[in-house]
Amino acid sequence: MNAVENQVRELVEVELTSANERFPQFHSAHEGWAVILEEVNELSAETALVEKTANELWEHIKSNKPSGVIEYDADWVGRYAINAACEAIQVAAMCKKFLEMEGKR
Numbered sequence: 001m002n003a004v005e006n007q008v009r010e011l012v013e014v015e016l017t018s019a020n021e022r023f024p025q026f027h028s029a030h031e032g033w034a035v036i037l038e039e040v041n042e043l044s045a046e047t048a049l050v051e052k053t054a055n056e057l058w059e060h061i062k063s064n065k066p067s068g069v070i071e072y073d074a075d076w077v078g079r080y081a082i083n084a085a086c087e088a089i090q091v092a093a094m095c096k097k098f099l100e101m102e103g104k105r
Helices: 005-022 029-062 067-101
Strands: none
Touching: 005 067, 029 067
């Protein structure tokens, strides 16, 4: 089990509470699906940036670039990973919101 899974589950609840304060419940399964898909697309975009930048980091390591370049790449991989984690939390929160609409939670 991941060392931070419980905290992530708590963050999903925080995100869901915030979303529920700002936006009404989904009006239909179609709307819920569209919101989930939007969040999945944002997660995918951030994940792509993690992968692209991690590949650039590896290429720079292999070609013995200066440490400043490598550190810059590593910093951005980490930033994009945090963004991806936030998007994944939003996906999970919107899935919970969807299940609440369906009376499943």
